[in-house]
Amino acid sequence: MKQLLIIPISCLLLFLVLGGCTSAERVTDNRRQDFTADWTFHLGDDSAASRPDYDDTAWRILHLPHDWAIEGEFSKDNPSGTGGGALPGGIGWYRKTFTVDKADEGKRLYIDFDGVYMNSEVFINGHSLGVRPYGYVSFSYDLTPHIKWGGKNVVAVRVDNAEQPNSRWYSGCGIYRNVWLSKLNPVHIAQWGTFITAQDVSKN
Numbered sequence: 001m002k003q004l005l006i007i008p009i010s011c012l013l014l015f016l017v018l019g020g021c022t023s024a025e026r027v028t029d030n031r032r033q034d035f036t037a038d039w040t041f042h043l044g045d046d047s048a049a050s051r052p053d054y055d056d057t058a059w060r061i062l063h064l065p066h067d068w069a070i071e072g073e074f075s076k077d078n079p080s081g082t083g084g085g086a087l088p089g090g091i092g093w094y095r096k097t098f099t100v101d102k103a104d105e106g107k108r109l110y111i112d113f114d115g116v117y118m119n120s121e122v123f124i125n126g127h128s129l130g131v132r133p134y135g136y137v138s139f140s141y142d143l144t145p146h147i148k149w150g151g152k153n154v155v156a157v158r159v160d161n162a163e164q165p166n167s168r169w170y171s172g173c174g175i176y177r178n179v180w181l182s183k184l185n186p187v188h189i190a191q192w193g194t195f196i197t198a199q200d201v202s203k204n
Helices: 002-031
Strands: 032-034 039-043 060-062 090-099 108-113 120-124 127-132 139-142 152-161 179-184
Touching (some): 002 179, 108 120, 127 139
Antiparallel strands (some): 032 179, 039 090, 090 152, 108 139, 108 179, 120 127
């Protein structure tokens, strides 16, 4: 009799565990949102593109990740050389318009980039958030001080891969990995804010 009860009890425990995981996933998804859809892109440099009132209606609409180099022409004369894929580099701009609920005012809003190649500068509503040299490290910026709660906001990203060659292999050009929008409470654990230390280490 006891053996017959093992199977239904095990199924019940599995159901409860999976239910708890699903609930946790919903919380995570609510705090970290996919930010890859409906960007605009222009290949070329225009310093005015950082302004929120800039007219980008003629720009191409795309979803990230994106690599503009692979869309170019292969040529041994491209400065990237054969080691860099013999594809063109250059400077490109990305822009995205989005709204933030007024009810979220008081929270902290971060934009997280998994990878941008290379030498990127990120702007929010015309304010420069910083420059990230090279392009193989993920990074994050705090949007909160410049957000228009309940209104439209514009994030712009300038990507500079004009100086070639700069890699021993094909690197691509642009926002080549995912982008996330994180909405957190004022008191939270910072990204990369957890550490593990060992006070006592044995010889074994």
